[in-house]
Amino acid sequence: MGSRQPTLAVVGATGSVGTVMRELLTSRRNVWGEIRLIASARSAGKQLSCRGEQLTVQELTPDVFDGVDVAMFDVPDDVSLAWAPIAVARGATVVDNSSAYRMEPDVPLVVPEVNREALDYRPRGIVANANCTTMAMIMAIAPLHREYGLRELVLASYQAVSGAGQIGVDTLHDQLSKVAGDRALGSRPGNVRQAVGDDLGPFPAPLALNVVPWSGDLAADGWSSEELKLRNESRKILALPSLKVSATCVRVPVVTGHSIAVHAVFGSELNAEEARQVLRNAPGVILVDDPQAGEFPMPIDAVGTDPSWVGRIRRALDDPRALDLFITGDNMRKGAALNTVEIAELLAAEIAKSQG
Amino acid sequence: MGSRQPTLAVVGATGSVGTVMRELLTSRRNVWGEIRLIASARSAGKQLSCRGEQLTVQELTPDVFDGVDVAMFDVPDDVSLAWAPIAVARGATVVDNSSAYRMEPDVPLVVPEVNREALDYRPRGIVANANCTTMAMIMAIAPLHREYGLRELVLASYQAVSGAGQIGVDTLHDQLSKVAGDRALGSRPGNVRQAVGDDLGPFPAPLALNVVPWSGDLAADGWSSEELKLRNESRKILALPSLKVSATCVRVPVVTGHSIAVHAVFGSELNAEEARQVLRNAPGVILVDDPQAGEFPMPIDAVGTDPSWVGRIRRALDDPRALDLFITGDNMRKGAALNTVEIAELLAAEIAKSQG
Numbered sequence: 001m002g003s004r005q006p007t008l009a010v011v012g013a014t015g016s017v018g019t020v021m022r023e024l025l026t027s028r029r030n031v032w033g034e035i036r037l038i039a040s041a042r043s044a045g046k047q048l049s050c051r052g053e054q055l056t057v058q059e060l061t062p063d064v065f066d067g068v069d070v071a072m073f074d075v076p077d078d079v080s081l082a083w084a085p086i087a088v089a090r091g092a093t094v095v096d097n098s099s100a101y102r103m104e105p106d107v108p109l110v111v112p113e114v115n116r117e118a119l120d121y122r123p124r125g126i127v128a129n130a131n132c133t134t135m136a137m138i139m140a141i142a143p144l145h146r147e148y149g150l151r152e153l154v155l156a157s158y159q160a161v162s163g164a165g166q167i168g169v170d171t172l173h174d175q176l177s178k179v180a181g182d183r184a185l186g187s188r189p190g191n192v193r194q195a196v197g198d199d200l201g202p203f204p205a206p207l208a209l210n211v212v213p214w215s216g217d218l219a220a221d222g223w224s225s226e227e228l229k230l231r232n233e234s235r236k237i238l239a240l241p242s243l244k245v246s247a248t249c250v251r252v253p254v255v256t257g258h259s260i261a262v263h264a265v266f267g268s269e270l271n272a273e274e275a276r277q278v279l280r281n282a283p284g285v286i287l288v289d290d291p292q293a294g295e296f297p298m299p300i301d302a303v304g305t306d307p308s309w310v311g312r313i314r315r316a317l318d319d320p321r322a323l324d325l326f327i328t329g330d331n332m333r334k335g336a337a338l339n340t341v342e343i344a345e346l347l348a349a350e351i352a353k354s355q356g
Numbered sequence: 357m358g359s360r361q362p363t364l365a366v367v368g369a370t371g372s373v374g375t376v377m378r379e380l381l382t383s384r385r386n387v388w389g390e391i392r393l394i395a396s397a398r399s400a401g402k403q404l405s406c407r408g409e410q411l412t413v414q415e416l417t418p419d420v421f422d423g424v425d426v427a428m429f430d431v432p433d434d435v436s437l438a439w440a441p442i443a444v445a446r447g448a449t450v451v452d453n454s455s456a457y458r459m460e461p462d463v464p465l466v467v468p469e470v471n472r473e474a475l476d477y478r479p480r481g482i483v484a485n486a487n488c489t490t491m492a493m494i495m496a497i498a499p500l501h502r503e504y505g506l507r508e509l510v511l512a513s514y515q516a517v518s519g520a521g522q523i524g525v526d527t528l529h530d531q532l533s534k535v536a537g538d539r540a541l542g543s544r545p546g547n548v549r550q551a552v553g554d555d556l557g558p559f560p561a562p563l564a565l566n567v568v569p570w571s572g573d574l575a576a577d578g579w580s581s582e583e584l585k586l587r588n589e590s591r592k593i594l595a596l597p598s599l600k601v602s603a604t605c606v607r608v609p610v611v612t613g614h615s616i617a618v619h620a621v622f623g624s625e626l627n628a629e630e631a632r633q634v635l636r637n638a639p640g641v642i643l644v645d646d647p648q649a650g651e652f653p654m655p656i657d658a659v660g661t662d663p664s665w666v667g668r669i670r671r672a673l674d675d676p677r678a679l680d681l682f683i684t685g686d687n688m689r690k691g692a693a694l695n696t697v698e699i700a701e702l703l704a705a706e707i708a709k710s711q712g
Binding site for chain 2: 152154156158160162169170173174176177179180181182183185186187188189190191192193204205206209210211212213214218221222223224231242243244245246247248250252253254255256257259261263272289291292294296297298299300301302303304305311312313314315316317318319322324326332
């Protein structure tokens with residue numbers, strides 16, 4: 001015993017995902033020695049609480065990684081690209097929540113409940129965390145895949161505004177304040193746009209009283225980057241490089257909690273009750289499937305919780321190998337901060353073991 | 357000339373769909389002689405405007421149909437079941453917007469742009485109008501089917517609260533007034549439920565800051581009646597009795613405008629630009645497909661307009677015979693009142709022709 005507890009760095013500690021990371025580090029069983037909170041020069045010097053301590057935010061510099069064992073990054077892609085290799089060079093293993101490294105063949109994309117073993121091969125010292133929408137979905141699909149052999153996914157998302165950061169949340173609430181109670185809105189084209197005004201925040205259109213079938217950047221052939229992430233990341237996490245995936249990503253006026261309507265085609269026939277049993281036994285999944293009692297997965301219930309909520313399990317009427325279901329997960333927790341923390345904790349356990 | 361213009365009855369004239377029917381009768385080219393507004397005893401005697409006239413609402417009685425040529429019904433299923441045969445016995449042809457008759461083999465289910473010819477066989481004197489979600493979707497899918505031969509539909513809906521009537525709209529606005537601007541909501545489970553309180557109106561859960569994967573009644577094997585309508589009505593309208601259809605129906609905090617994410621598999625290969633051209637030429641469809649310019653179909657733009665708005669056209673990356681797209685339509689207009697009025701106008705033209 002008496003082994004040194006590993007040192008953790010949280011890069012992007014002042015952001016909205018960083019805030020959830022600090023909450024999780026406070027509420028979960030502690031495996032860390034020193035924790036360093038790191039952010040841009042603008043936030044350096046700020047006092048933030050974590051694990052019951054008041055910590056001073058340190059500026060992102062190469063030296064700040066000296067002595068760090070594990071560094072969790074939640075920063076934009078370009079910052080990750082620039083700084084993850086520096087952290088690695090100073091001796092840290094990086095768990096990165098940006099999309100910068102996810103599809104690199106020598107960077108594992110890890111969901112502990114699904115492909116824990118992928119963590120063992122990380123030649124670059126970087127581990128990637130999946131996109132928030134992929135994450136909620138894959139938690140329920142992976143156990144079904146193990147049982148029935150996944151062939152195809154058709155996905156439609158209902159994505160919350162907090163996926164776009166605090167500015168997304170503020171934008172939605174500002175817009176809702178302008179339209180709430182005005183019953184005449186929503187009966188004529190342009191009414192909502194006029195009431196909301198020009199401040200669309202990070203979104204291409206008003207979110208209040210609307211749904212916006214767009215998320216991310218424009219990729220080839222009319223696809224959004226978010227839709228391609230769902231395809232590419234699902235294939236990588238499940239180790240199914242030719243899995244058929246079609247996704248349509250849609251932003252909805254929900255604060256937190258990404259939902260996905262899933263049509264999943266498998267290699268073998270299945271029945272709904274057996275599938276429910278698979279999901280009941282799956283780690284990180286909670287089954288809520290009693291429509292008569294008003295029980296189905298919804299953002300207002302899943303927010304602030306760890307698991308993926310899964311329900312509306314139906315065998316397709318025209319294909320005994322296909323299942324329709326609905327999934328909701330907290331995009332800030334398992335979809336971002338929680339999975340990153342879980343990977344970091346696995347690394348901490350590895351360090352403890354190697355010292356044991 | 358000098359032929360008598362036909363007499364129209366509007367049954368359910370005081371409801372929210374009835375209100376849109378009166379607006380359409382006012383704004384469209386007039387083909388009607390007398391118009392009678394009909395409602396329950398509770399509303400009888402009320403004065404309502406239609407076609408620039410003030411009309412007195414008449415109570416629903418058998419006699420009120422004497423001399424009526426065409427009767428548009430927007431009432432609950434049980435009222436349609438009881439009263440449509442009475443209207444027919446008095447000499448009227450009924451265009452019914454309930455779901456009571458839609459799947460009857462001797463009642464045509466008509467979308468004029470899609471299966472106008474079905475109107476000619478109506479042995480019971482009743483014509484049915486499709487479900488609002490089916491309607492928005494079928495307008496865009498039918499022309500693609502004619503070109504490429506439809507094999508399968510996977511659907512996820514984003515349905516507006518006005519589909520549940522004025523009470524749905526009032527409920528959403530009441531709930532939004534309670535949560536708008538409260539940025540702390542939506543970060544903990546139960547917060548929104550608590551803020552909204554017990555008044556859920558016609559919905560099984562709060563709609564403010566939420567999406568609810570349920571619409572309609574519980575049918576067999578966990579399906580909702582709304583989901584089965586999408587399957588059954590699509591099959592009937594397109595005359596494809598074994599079309600594969602899987603749908604997940606979800607209510608969202610939008611006032612008016614049902615949206616549907618569609619994955620459509622066809623019999624022959626296609627490309628997205630050709631499919632766009634098919635949709636550009638399709639009647640009752642408007643193509644909005646320029647994501648870079650922020651142009652995609654959305655409820656706040658489609659509300660108050662007649663066509664189905666279609667965009668996000670993408671050929672599936674893993675199936676050259678499949679197309680992914682997003683469709684929005686005003687559920688009160690084409691989804692309900694407009695299609696009913698259009699069918700009634702076709703019947704009026706028939707009457708005019710038979711007198712000519």
